[in-house]
Amino acid sequence: MKYKIAGKENPLVLKTPPLSSEYTMHIEEKNGSEVLVCTVGETVLHYDIRCIEDLYHMLQKQGGWMELGSADEQKPAKEGTVEALGRSETNPVGGWYGLKKGLRGRFGMYLPPLMEALGLAELTHEAKGNKMKAL
Numbered sequence: 001m002k003y004k005i006a007g008k009e010n011p012l013v014l015k016t017p018p019l020s021s022e023y024t025m026h027i028e029e030k031n032g033s034e035v036l037v038c039t040v041g042e043t044v045l046h047y048d049i050r051c052i053e054d055l056y057h058m059l060q061k062q063g064g065w066m067e068l069g070s071a072d073e074q075k076p077a078k079e080g081t082v083e084a085l086g087r088s089e090t091n092p093v094g095g096w097y098g099l100k101k102g103l104r105g106r107f108g109m110y111l112p113p114l115m116e117a118l119g120l121a122e123l124t125h126e127a128k129g130n131k132m133k134a135l
Contacts, residue, residue, distance in 0.1 A: 003027075003052060003118055011039070014113040017068060017123055017130035025114050035099060038110045045106065051086065051097035055111060056120045058085055059134035068130045070109035073102060082132060083108030 005012055011024035023040040027049065036047040059066060069081025073096075077083040086097050086107025097111075098104025112132045115121035123132045 005036070005114075005118075008037070011037075012114070012117060014110075014117060016109055017070075017112055017125055018127050019125050023110065025110070030099075036114075040110070043103065044100075045103045045110065046099040047107070047111065048093055048097045048099060050093060051107070051111060052115065052118070052120070054092045054097075055082070055085065055115065056134055058091070059121060059132065063133075065124075065131040065133045068108035068112055068132060070107070071105055073098065073105035075105070077105075077108075081108055082112060086111070 005025060005027050008026050008028055011026035013022060013024055015022055023038060026037050027034050028037045034049045036049055038045040038047065067081045069078040069083040071077050071083050077087055085091055087095065089095055096104040097107055112121065112123050116123045119135065121132045121134055124130045
């Protein structure tokens with residue numbers, strides 16, 4: 001799949017699931033591979049580009065709504081959530097989609113709005129306990 005995500009000069013501006021904070025996503029080449037770059041204020045996170053397609057297929061297979069369950073890398077992910085899928089040893093990359101040690105978490109916070117913007121998923125926008133499903 002090819003995604004409509006611009007480069008560093010024209011990043012996609014997104015809002016977290018509760019619509020409380022803005023952040024940007026763009027694609028950049030690092031070490032010969034494309035990566036997703038997520039910028040939240042001064043913090044920069046990197047995710048394996050495969051996470052978009054892999055998460056989409058996992059959501060399709062799961063069917064229905066799935067809780068996001070966002071958590072920092074240092075905290076455990078609630079089982080059965082998008083966050084847990086983003087770090088599971090049984091996912092297609094065999095572990096973390098996050099690429100920067102110490103900043104590999106928050107998969108369930110920053111990837112779902114991107115999936116929604118790309119037309120791949122539907123997302124709830126409550127203050128807490130948000131969910132997503134594949135379209």
